[in-house]
Amino acid sequence: MSSDSEVRYLSSHEWGRIDEEGILTVGISDHAQDLLGDIVFVELPEVGDMLEAEGESAIVESVKAASDVYSPLTGEVIEINEKLLEEPEIINNSPLEDGWFFKIKIDDDLQFTDLLTEEEYNDTCED
Amino acid sequence: MVDFHGWDMPINYGSQIEEHHAVRQGCGIFDVSHMTILDFEGSESELFIRKLIANDVRKLQENYSGLYSAMLNDKGFVIDDLIAYRMDKGFRLVVNCATRGEDLKWISARAKEYEVNMLERDDLSMVAIQGPQSPNVLKNFPAPIDFLKEKKRQQGIFQDDVFAAKTGYTGELGFEVILPDEKAIDLWNIAISEGAKPIGLAARDTLRLEAGMNLYGFEMDETISPFECNMGWTVCWQDEQRDFFGKESLIKQKESNDLKELVGIITDEKVILRQGQKIHLEKENHARGVVTSGTYSPSLKMPIALARLPKSDSTSCFAEIRGKRVKAIIGSPKFIKEGKVIFKEKV
Numbered sequence: 001m002s003s004d005s006e007v008r009y010l011s012s013h014e015w016g017r018i019d020e021e022g023i024l025t026v027g028i029s030d031h032a033q034d035l036l037g038d039i040v041f042v043e044l045p046e047v048g049d050m051l052e053a054e055g056e057s058a059i060v061e062s063v064k065a066a067s068d069v070y071s072p073l074t075g076e077v078i079e080i081n082e083k084l085l086e087e088p089e090i091i092n093n094s095p096l097e098d099g100w101f102f103k104i105k106i107d108d109d110l111q112f113t114d115l116l117t118e119e120e121y122n123d124t125c126e127d
Numbered sequence: 128m129v130d131f132h133g134w135d136m137p138i139n140y141g142s143q144i145e146e147h148h149a150v151r152q153g154c155g156i157f158d159v160s161h162m163t164i165l166d167f168e169g170s171e172s173e174l175f176i177r178k179l180i181a182n183d184v185r186k187l188q189e190n191y192s193g194l195y196s197a198m199l200n201d202k203g204f205v206i207d208d209l210i211a212y213r214m215d216k217g218f219r220l221v222v223n224c225a226t227r228g229e230d231l232k233w234i235s236a237r238a239k240e241y242e243v244n245m246l247e248r249d250d251l252s253m254v255a256i257q258g259p260q261s262p263n264v265l266k267n268f269p270a271p272i273d274f275l276k277e278k279k280r281q282q283g284i285f286q287d288d289v290f291a292a293k294t295g296y297t298g299e300l301g302f303e304v305i306l307p308d309e310k311a312i313d314l315w316n317i318a319i320s321e322g323a324k325p326i327g328l329a330a331r332d333t334l335r336l337e338a339g340m341n342l343y344g345f346e347m348d349e350t351i352s353p354f355e356c357n358m359g360w361t362v363c364w365q366d367e368q369r370d371f372f373g374k375e376s377l378i379k380q381k382e383s384n385d386l387k388e389l390v391g392i393i394t395d396e397k398v399i400l401r402q403g404q405k406i407h408l409e410k411e412n413h414a415r416g417v418v419t420s421g422t423y424s425p426s427l428k429m430p431i432a433l434a435r436l437p438k439s440d441s442t443s444c445f446a447e448i449r450g451k452r453v454k455a456i457i458g459s460p461k462f463i464k465e466g467k468v469i470f471k472e473k474v
Binding site for chain 1: 138139142143144329333397398399401422423425449
């Protein structure tokens, strides 16, 4: 997975990274994993599920709290990170790389630029 | 850091699960100076404490030994849980921080009729050292706290302004130490240099929950009977002549049939049991029980909880989690002691 392509965010702490084929990889931010603390369970969508922009897509459960994960954009799930089901601590250790949740084929890649830039997202975290 | 009833306290120093394992396998150190320490002196201090709490301090033969007790209101419900120690000139009570205001009000109003003085020791710090390696990290501390390892639980020492007892809130070998602030810093630094790991509130909660220890406001409060929060064993009936607050109501409670009980529950589903989730007994549709505290057990690597349920023959139940019913096994309200699994499934 290329890590130098641009990452965009939702204010609800999800990130998405798009590739040339319009595939969006989705995960939760470093700030989110830090807030949640040790993550112990993850519930992922199924391949083939249609997700809506800002709709519920997954659940993370840490010792501290359960939290819904929203999909940044609308699209069909084409791959999930099954490793997380056995080793959810990967999310704490590598939220932006190995800790990705799922990949979706998005309908309209123009929407990607409507998401928050890293700078805009970081500003929302400081509020 | 989080504001805990006016105290700045750390939730976790790093990973709360690593902190948890540090206590089960090695040694952890906790700053628990938020706990309220009350000293009682005066010619009627024993008379007063015997009336004030449901356990009986007459059982304490040796100075600096302690016992766990409930302090009850007139309805026989729990105002607080505490440890009472016998001291040179009277008694020391360690009560909760969250209940400090109510406790002080209740105690001062009742102390008026006795020859007793109550002094809140907010000049002292309190530190807990917990885990199998606890004695080893204290070897270089001037007061001989490590020698307490040979003693029975709840025994203590008092030397050079350092009060220590073999007790704790984790289910492991360990000590709670009450001492002047500057000595607390020395103790902290010595223990850390010998390998103790600092532990925050989050791991403190998973440790006490695995050990099956109550947390005020979760397992019990001023509407809960000691019989419904696994504290019946702390009520002392030996001396029939002794009166204590709540005694009459407790006798009535014992005769009633609708007392619930505190049990332990576990599930192998990938969810976390949490406080407030409703519990349905098998074959019953309406919820009649509730999770009082729930978490992910780092030792068992599965969800565990304490729950208050109606007494029944059921060996399993269903927790309502996000609209789903998750099957859970009912068992003892204790999961781990000294690093070993002690949870027993109900049969």
